[in-house]
Amino acid sequence: MTIPKLLAQLSPAASTLTMLYRAPSCANVKADNLIVCNRSGTATTFRVAISPKGAADAGAHYICYDFALAGNDTHTAALDLRLTENDEVRIYTPSTNVSFHLFGAEAF
Numbered sequence: 001m002t003i004p005k006l007l008a009q010l011s012p013a014a015s016t017l018t019m020l021y022r023a024p025s026c027a028n029v030k031a032d033n034l035i036v037c038n039r040s041g042t043a044t045t046f047r048v049a050i051s052p053k054g055a056a057d058a059g060a061h062y063i064c065y066d067f068a069l070a071g072n073d074t075h076t077a078a079l080d081l082r083l084t085e086n087d088e089v090r091i092y093t094p095s096t097n098v099s100f101h102l103f104g105a106e107a108f
Contacts, residue, residue, distance in 0.1 A: 007031065007102045008089070014096045017049070017057060021102050023083040031081040031089065031104040040097035041071040047092040048077075054086045061090075069098070079104075 007029070008021035023029045036046055045068055049061040069075055081104075083089070091100050 004105045005103070007104050007106070009099065009101045010091070011096070011099045012091055012093065015092070015094050017047075017090055017092045019088050020091045020100055021089040022054065023085055023087045024106065024108075025085050026108060027085065028107045029081075029083040029087075029104055030107075031079050031083060031102055033101075033103040034077040034079055034089075035074060035101040035103075036067075036069060036077070037074045037099045037101075038069045038071060038095070038097060039099060040095060042095070042097075043068065043070050044093060044095040044098060045069060046075075046098060046100075049090040049092075050081065050083070051088045051090055054088050057090070 012018035045066040048064040
């Protein structure tokens with residue numbers, strides 16, 4: 001059964017690599033969209049990493065690295081990610097004023 005939904009949303013602590021979403025056990029996940037919103041008037045950056053099976057952070061995991069985000073701006077990334085059991089989407093921003101929203105579907 002496929003359930004389209006908001007997979008995760010988070011406003012992480014500044015300068016901390018944080019897990020946004022972990023694929024559940026026995027699930028295949030299709031992540032379609034990532035929306036990143038800067039709630040401050042000051043420009044900032046963000047990073048997104050996909051870590052297979054929750055592996056330790058590695059340079060090869062990053063799909064965005066220090067992507068520029070203008071003040072009071074929103075970036076929508078159209079994704080076509082397939083995640084399996086325990087794959088993690090991790091995020092990072094030097095600002096406390098950035099929100100991340102991941103949309104997709106889980107199939108069990």
